[in-house]
Amino acid sequence: MREGGDQSKKGVVKESGQGEKRSILVAGCGAIGSVFACLLAEAGHRVCVLGRRPLVAAASTGGLRVSGIWGEHRSTPLDGACEAAAVSGNFDAVLVTCKSYDTESLLAELGDRAVPGGVAVSLQNGLGNLERLEAVYGPERVLGGRVIFGAEVIEPGHARVTVEAEPVLLGSRHGRSELAAEWASVVDRAGIACRPTGDIEAALWGKVLYNAALNPLGALLGVPYGELARDADRRWVMDRVIEEAYAVARAEGVALPWKDAGEYRRIFYDRLVPATAGHRSSMLQDLQRGRTTEIDAICGEVCRRGAARGVDTPLNRLLSILVRERSAGR
Template sequence: MKLAILGSGAMGCLFGAAFNRAGESVTLVDVSQPHIDAITTHGLELDTRAGVERLPIPACQPAEASGPFDLIVVFTKTFHTVSALEGMAHAIGPDTHLLSLQNGLGNDAKLAGFVPDGQVMVGASMLPSDLVGPGRVRSHGEGYSRLYPAFGGDPAMAERVADALTRGGLPAQLDPAIHEAIWSKAIFNAAMNPLCALTRRTPGFLGASAEARATIRAVVEEGVAAAHANGRMIDAQPIHDLTQVSMTDHADHEASMLQDVKAGRRTEVDAINGAIVEAAEAKGIAAPVTRTLWHLVKLEEAKLAESADC
């Protein structure tokens, strides 16, 4: 496959490396010129439990990407999805498939504005990854990915993508219940990410706090109730189990929302906590703890924006 990773930060680079190992033709696409320059000059440095490797993968700005691509994997922040794909429109051909592995809910509808519904795939990945510097990514933890066509139809391309990722060292599988998986990940992120961002601490710190653990549990239960009300009959226990894994096996991982507030950037809390609250309230269900965390992170964003203007 000729494929592009649109949004080649921590997760994008991790997946780009897997496709590269599998022998696919990969281009890393990002808007950070220092990041692109580092990858172009030194290769992508990937630090995993297996060791450190440097991979010579092409990297460029969106306008420089040479298409058409067979597959574009979207890893941008959710609020940049439309503008990022508009910037890649020249590289989207009639047969291009789009795959969102982004956080939050509602990404499938955004991708459907650029290709036919049958060429839209969505997925959920439970892998940790941190961008430690331009061209340098660290991923010390285990996980998996699931994907499937967003609107049903032929899963042949999804199967091809899952096979390539697995061959490249990132286990992936097809999951016809992909929307339930996406809801589960969104609920997990709604519980873990805001607390990491607000405390400026990693999951290990949360695991040592009874107050944090109680808050996490409450958010999971609210999210599962919202999912059920919206026809997604997911089980709460696996999500509770994942939060425990996060607080132990991934104790030092910097959640994406924590990375954002440390860098003074806007977070994806609207697409995560906000989307869950809105989906719950649309069905007449309250999600007070999830809503409070949403509002607190938005307050933190406002504070960061005020500091940037000074």
């Protein structure tokens, strides 16, 4: 299998009629990472993937495949590595797509692998990832991404896009609007709908409201998102989870775009859940495969931040406990 070539001296390459082509590392490449890697490579960018051995073997021999609601996409064979130490050179962008609980160890092994003027982008679930990236890359070289499309791995090297609620949002916590606009354009031109945002904190908290309500309950009950919204008792639980998370965000001073939790719930049930009704959460997939879940970065983080602000979060705490127990096989 091929390892990443030395990108450190290449930087951005101009290709007539095709715009600027970038060197991009997709680190922690699972379902979502495979979608980004495949479409960016298909658009002509130099993509290297860092992931599990079966994924890297597939990517380096036959390229990546994406199917599903966005149609069929294939990349040419990609450079890849199974360990951070095997990644050669630096990149215009490092897209971090690993599970939230792996962020610290990934960054400890990988370090800063962006070229001068390059960027690190978190395309992950949960809260706390941006702070970890900023500690390594510096605040002004980090973008957050709000991803609200769903994908699943069919087999190593083949991911299927199952649902899409809204475009990806990219933004800086430190005023780098031009950087967000630049990379949103790169992603959008590759075929993944993407827009810059001036308030990535609010966007990420919006996804936490969505994930906290749907992921753990869907995982515990083993049902897709649409089934949760059709039952009054399940809706009651999700309503309370949303109210708690909304209160924590407000206590932290986040400028959420909804006047109250009720306004968000109306959008949630009227638009977001119907758009993703058939999706089974990644948390459910993790439980089924005996893997660690991201509950601590979602409901667990809501609880931790709530405790620091004096906001009670009993439903988020209960879901955190139940998912951890199920994950432990108890």
